[in-house]
Amino acid sequence: MLKALVRKSQEARNQAYCPYSKFRVGAAVLASNGTVFTGCNVENACYTAGLCAERTAISKAVSEGHTSFKAIAIASDLEDRFISPCGACRQFMREFGSQWDVYLSKSDGSYKLMTVEELLPCSFGPEDPRTGENTVGNSKL
Ligand SMILES: O=c1ccn([C@H]2C[C@H](O)[C@@H](CO)O2)c(=O)[nH]1
Numbered sequence: 001m002l003k004a005l006v007r008k009s010q011e012a013r014n015q016a017y018c019p020y021s022k023f024r025v026g027a028a029v030l031a032s033n034g035t036v037f038t039g040c041n042v043e044n045a046c047y048t049a050g051l052c053a054e055r056t057a058i059s060k061a062v063s064e065g066h067t068s069f070k071a072i073a074i075a076s077d078l079e080d081r082f083i084s085p086c087g088a089c090r091q092f093m094r095e096f097g098s099q100w101d102v103y104l105s106k107s108d109g110s111y112k113l114m115t116v117e118e119l120l121p122c123s124f125g126p127e128d129p130r131t132g133e134n135t136v137g138n139s140k141l
């Protein structure tokens with residue numbers, strides 16, 4: 001089951017579009033209803049416009065109506081190190097909760113399990129901004 005999610009992230013890695021870094025990354029996110037969405041990194045000649053694999057996969061899921069997730073697996077070609085998501089991806093995951101699982105894998109498919117909370121402690125999330133009709137700026141009326 002989780003091995004299967006890691007395998008799907010490895011398959012997605014094959015689609016990586018990374019002519020600049022040549023660093024292939026794949027991700028597979030498991031929605032709460034059991035559907036899996038995959039993604040790869042998508043780089044751009046304007047380097048800063050590039051997308052990470054994790055955000056590609058999560059955006060595919062959200063754009064098809066899924067905002068509740070059980071787990072995400074991430075794969076790279078690193079042999080001796082577990083791939084570790086960048087800060088932007090950690091925050092992107094956290095938008096959809098802190099208590100879900102992140103499988104960080106090595107190229108041989110071995111993995112380390114961490115929660116979003118462990119990857120991004122003391123986080124800022126959707127519950128935090130106090131905006132809306134009963135507030136002015138940051139002050140609750
Ligand atoms: O967790 C990660 C780390 C890096 N990358 C991508 C971004 C860029 O395309 C390349 C090199 O940083 O790898 C990901 O997609 N996910």
Ligand SMILES: [Zn+2]
Binds near residue numbers: 054
């Ligand atoms: Zn990232």
